[in-house]
Amino acid sequence: MTQDELKQAVAQAALDYIKPKLETDSVIGIGTGSTANCFIDCLATIKGQIDATVASSEESAQRLKNHGIPVYDLNTVDVVDFYIDGADESNRALQLIKGGGAALTREKIVTAVAREFICIADESKLVHTLGNFPLPVEVIPMARSYVARELVKIGADPVYREGVITDNGNIILDCYNYSITQPLASEQKINGITGVVTNGLFAIKPADLLLLGTAQGVKTLRAD
Numbered sequence: 001m002t003q004d005e006l007k008q009a010v011a012q013a014a015l016d017y018i019k020p021k022l023e024t025d026s027v028i029g030i031g032t033g034s035t036a037n038c039f040i041d042c043l044a045t046i047k048g049q050i051d052a053t054v055a056s057s058e059e060s061a062q063r064l065k066n067h068g069i070p071v072y073d074l075n076t077v078d079v080v081d082f083y084i085d086g087a088d089e090s091n092r093a094l095q096l097i098k099g100g101g102a103a104l105t106r107e108k109i110v111t112a113v114a115r116e117f118i119c120i121a122d123e124s125k126l127v128h129t130l131g132n133f134p135l136p137v138e139v140i141p142m143a144r145s146y147v148a149r150e151l152v153k154i155g156a157d158p159v160y161r162e163g164v165i166t167d168n169g170n171i172i173l174d175c176y177n178y179s180i181t182q183p184l185a186s187e188q189k190i191n192g193i194t195g196v197v198t199n200g201l202f203a204i205k206p207a208d209l210l211l212l213g214t215a216q217g218v219k220t221l222r223a224d
Helices: 003-021 034-049 058-066 104-113 141-153 183-191
Strands: 027-030 052-055 080-085 114-122 135-139 157-160 171-176 196-199 209-214 217-221
Touching (some): 003 114, 027 034, 027 104, 034 080, 052 058, 080 104, 104 196, 141 157, 141 171, 183 196
Antiparallel strands (some): 157 171
C-alpha cells in the first residue's frame, strides 16, 4: 500500500471507531495535516450526524466548512469528546512529536480539552526513540535568538523555519539532532524557556489510542 492509501485506511478506521459512540451533542476535534485532511473527508460522509467540530488550525476549519460541517470556537464548547489528529512520530508509549504543520499550540489546546485523543498515522511514524523528526518549538518572535541559544545548551540544533508564521502570529524553531530519551522531562524543560509558547512533544498528555496503518491492515495500539 502507498502512504496515501495507509492514510486513507487509518482515517476510515478512526471514523469507524467513533461513529458508534457519537451522540447528538458530541463535539469532534480535528487536527491539522495530510492525515487529518483524510479524516475530514471521511467525516463528510456522515456530516448529517455532526452537530459540532472544533479545529486546530484555520486550514482545517476551512476544509470542514467547505464540506458543510459546522465549526465552533473552542471557547463555546465545554468538552471535546474525540480529538483525531496525525503525528510526525510516535513511540510505544504513544508520546508524540507533532507540529510539522506549525499548528502544535492549538493542537495541544484541543488535546487538553479532549476526553479521548485518537492518533492516526502510518507505520513509518512509529519509532523506538523520538527525535529523528525535528522537534518544532513555537516561539514569540522577539525571543527567537535567546530561545535558540537555550536550545543549543540542551543539545539541540535549532533551525528557524523560514517564512512560516503560525496561526498565533509566532515563529517556529525546529530542533535537529536531538534524541529524546525522556520525552516528559524534555517537554517540561523546553516549555520552561522564557519566550517558548510550547513545543511539539505530546508526552505530558499523550495519545490515548494509536490507529497505525500497515501493509497488513490497521493496527490498534494503546500505551504500554
